Amino acid sequence: MKAKYAIGIDVGGTNTKFGVVDRKGNILVQDRIKTNDKDSVDGFIEDLASKLQPMIEQYGGTETFVGIGMGAPNANYYAGTIEYAANLKWKGIIPMAEKLEDRFKLEAKLTNDANAAAVGEMQYGVAKGMRDFITITLGTGVGSGIVIDGKIVIGHNGFAGELGHVIVRHNGRLHPGTGLRGSLESYASATGLRDTTIEMLQAYPEKPSILRSYSMDELTSETVFKCAEQGDEIANEVFKFTGTILGEALATFVLFSAPEAIVLFGGLTKAGDLIMQPTKQAMEANLLQVFKNKIKILYSDLKEADAAILGASALVW
Incomplete structure (x- = not known):
């Protein structure tokens, strides 16, 4: 059969x-x-x-x-x-x-x-028909897939395209899994967003925040999103900070493969404009003129x- x-x-x-x-x-x-x-x-x-x-x-x-x-x-x-x-x-x-x-x-x-x-995404999703694009997964970590001329970039040893481990902040936050400091995953993942929240709550003890009513175990990216929707100042600042770092990184990625689009999916994309607005703004601000307003940022239309x-x-x- x-x-x-x-x-x-x-x-x-x-x-x-x-x-x-x-x-x-x-x-x-x-x-x-x-x-x-x-x-x-x-x-x-x-x-x-x-x-x-x-x-x-x-x-x-x-x-x-x-x-x-x-x-x-x-x-x-x-x-x-x-x-x-x-x-x-x-x-x-x-x-x-x-x-x-x-x-x-x-x-x-x-x-x-x-x-x-x-x-x-290339076979069934928003990138169908595209030959040059980058996918970024914003979940527990930050994953990436790079397609150039219709082919996935794998590299000679099979490990090419680990954009989540690109250093975006010199001597920045420690990533406990890799030992690297300042990697994109340390900031733009759900875990990184939680770490940013904790840091901001500690840095601004005088600022009132709904987030302070949650225990450390209860603080998640979803919790921060709900607080941001209610207008919480620190929660909104967390998304602005996270989106800015992500957008700066995307501008760098555009330089090496000139993609038609960057496709985002994963848990953090559920925050919608809270993360997308600062991401787009930071990306455009850091692109060379030849790329400005030409790179689409898309959400995956496939189910999670x-x-x-x-x-x-x-x-x-």
Whole structure:
């Protein structure tokens, strides 16, 4: 029987989302698990199998599937490994493709999670028909996928395009996962936005803020967004600061690939104009004249995580 389906898996810093995808790019069924609930990668795979195996059986068993595609942080396409991922519990080099093949008896291929999302966006989303664009994921971390002349930029060792780890503030905030100081991910991720909130609350103790009614555990990017919507001064300043850093970084990225568009997705994009307005303003202010008012900033129109699931599944068609 000819394979009808593929499995796409998106490994994020908080959640791992996965689904069964047909040849037309429809996600027929999907679910999620917590990425870091288990200390070992084998425990993670068993958690995954508890939900994924019934899906495989529901759609006819392994003989109807072409394989498994996975997008994951620090995934090496060539070796099928996850290597030294900053936001995952599993340290060192993990032979993920091999482990997936052993557990599910299907061919498995890996790529960077943001690269998978870029492929999904190019095939099914707002970047369909574009040959030059950059995707930026604003989630627990900051991921990126760079497409030049219709091809994902992977590099000679499989790790090109890690724009979230570009240094945007000299001797800036420490990123505990990498040991780098001042990286974009330290500021423009949901985690970075929370850190900025805490810093501003401490720096301006005299300023009243709704944010002060929350415990440290309750302070999240979503909490800050809700407070900003209510007109909270510090919460709004947090989004302005975050968007400014992101926009400055996007201006730098435009210089090396001259993209038609930059596609944003992930949790922080739900803040809408609160983050988009300062981002656009800072990007335009730092572009060379030849690029001004020519680079589109777009939101993904795919459902959250669908781009990554679709792009990951496309690895094995």
